[in-house]
Amino acid sequence: MPDPFDYDLFVIGAGSGGVRASRIAAGHGARVAIAEEYRIGGTCVIRGCVPKKMLVYASMFADELHHARNKGWTIGDASFDWATLRDFVNSDVDRLEGLYGNTLGSAGVESFAERAVITGPNTLRLASGREISAAHILIATGSWPVMPDFAGAEHCITSNEVFHLEEFPQRMVVMGGGYIAVEFAGVFNALGSKVTLVNRSETILRSYEQGIVERLPPIMQARGMDLQFNARIEHVTKLDDGSLRVTLSNGAVIDADQVLVATGRAPNTAGLGLENAGIALGSKGEIPVDAFSRTSCENIYAVGDVTDRVQLTPVAILEGHAFADTVFGGKPRKVDHATIPTAVFSQPSIASVGLTEEQARQQYSEINIYTSDFRPMKNIFSPRMERGFYKMVVDGASDRVLGLHMIGPESAEILQSAAIAIKAGLTKADFDDTTAIHPTMAEELVLLKQVAGCNALL
Ligand code: NDP
Numbered sequence: 001m002p003d004p005f006d007y008d009l010f011v012i013g014a015g016s017g018g019v020r021a022s023r024i025a026a027g028h029g030a031r032v033a034i035a036e037e038y039r040i041g042g043t044c045v046i047r048g049c050v051p052k053k054m055l056v057y058a059s060m061f062a063d064e065l066h067h068a069r070n071k072g073w074t075i076g077d078a079s080f081d082w083a084t085l086r087d088f089v090n091s092d093v094d095r096l097e098g099l100y101g102n103t104l105g106s107a108g109v110e111s112f113a114e115r116a117v118i119t120g121p122n123t124l125r126l127a128s129g130r131e132i133s134a135a136h137i138l139i140a141t142g143s144w145p146v147m148p149d150f151a152g153a154e155h156c157i158t159s160n161e162v163f164h165l166e167e168f169p170q171r172m173v174v175m176g177g178g179y180i181a182v183e184f185a186g187v188f189n190a191l192g193s194k195v196t197l198v199n200r201s202e203t204i205l206r207s208y209e210q211g212i213v214e215r216l217p218p219i220m221q222a223r224g225m226d227l228q229f230n231a232r233i234e235h236v237t238k239l240d241d242g243s244l245r246v247t248l249s250n251g252a253v254i255d256a257d258q259v260l261v262a263t264g265r266a267p268n269t270a271g272l273g274l275e276n277a278g279i280a281l282g283s284k285g286e287i288p289v290d291a292f293s294r295t296s297c298e299n300i301y302a303v304g305d306v307t308d309r310v311q312l313t314p315v316a317i318l319e320g321h322a323f324a325d326t327v328f329g330g331k332p333r334k335v336d337h338a339t340i341p342t343a344v345f346s347q348p349s350i351a352s353v354g355l356t357e358e359q360a361r362q363q364y365s366e367i368n369i370y371t372s373d374f375r376p377m378k379n380i381f382s383p384r385m386e387r388g389f390y391k392m393v394v395d396g397a398s399d400r401v402l403g404l405h406m407i408g409p410e411s412a413e414i415l416q417s418a419a420i421a422i423k424a425g426l427t428k429a430d431f432d433d434t435t436a437i438h439p440t441m442a443e444e445l446v447l448l449k450q451v452a453g454c455n456a457l458l
Pocket of ligand 1: 148175176177178179180181183199200201202203204205206232262263264265310311312342343344345
């Protein structure tokens, strides 16, 4: 009997989640096609994690050069050329995009470089007009930067544009206090911009452990950034010389070459045709799904940022993989959205896994806190007195480690292995039983000391 559908699976969106799901489903024997209207790789590869991390690395050379010069190295006139770095980063993005395309091709996934719209529970229409049918549809369209409504917002950029700036911004205003704002503020500051970060609340990185986060603003200020808290951008005016005049709600007026707005990302669902399959959006504009990433339409699934569960690339990848195993591999799998390690590539970086102290105190009756406040040896080469700070949250009854939060050089690299131990349910005693690697920053993880008075029964 001929198959009633053109494909077993049609994926909309070739980002991290969509590509992983396509490849794994094809590996399970499914006939898979994928549509991408922009570039294969999605936000992470094309205009997110990957080029951002390259800029972070490149911006850190400034410090290294400076510190080396003070410690015996003779370094000639060092200068920085934005166009060279920008073009290098973008050429590597091109390379990675090619690799992603190859991955799809070698997995036997058919790619359409155009937009796809859902026209029914099993049907889609491509921008070219071609009608397609599929037994299953996966929506993996990601998210898009939110631009708040203020006068002159059209003069501002988002993280979509920041990798392509013609000129290096000597003065930059960054709006927001989340991952993107903090990371790019650090990058442009280190590269030489005069950076002003403006956030509506009294802090940054509100979802993180505040005992860790509170260490960052003084460091950012000491590194030359101006932080404007409890402030919003009221309006932005373009001046005759092309620069931007930014007026804040607290009355401050700042002239800048670029204004980067990073106030969150919203699920990318506009014009997808969801109504044609009877799928209604959730309160934040997300596609609601069950634990297997299934939408309210039986054969349509969604993974990644578009579902607004946890907006992180590795989570989208896990969700895409679990979907493919569940639907095409005969191995039903749910993604565990608890205990997800994450990092902010600020300078210094912040990394975190598990419960914050505040969350733990709401869920457990007895909490012990262990910390280490230390000066990383590497920082001795710097005239700045920046310290590292690690904080461990432990269940007093079982000694199980519930959370670990860090600020300091290489935090993300150090946290990843510790996250395995925490996900596996190891105890503080297990950490203490582990021999330190000396001298390292990571050894602080097995040397954490209890904070007196922090084990009170609530
Ligand atoms: P976040 O959700 O991290 O932070 C948004 C920030 O913008 C907050 O400081 C918030 O203020 C502020 N804000 C929100 N709405 C408004 C508004 N209407 N007006 C003024 N300020 C506002 O968003 P990002 O854009 O930084 O990042 C988006 C997502 O991308 C993140 O959730 C993260 O998952 C992902 N990401 C992850 C990275 C990583 O893993 N390293 C790197 C980059 C992005 P406040 O909370 O103080 O009220």
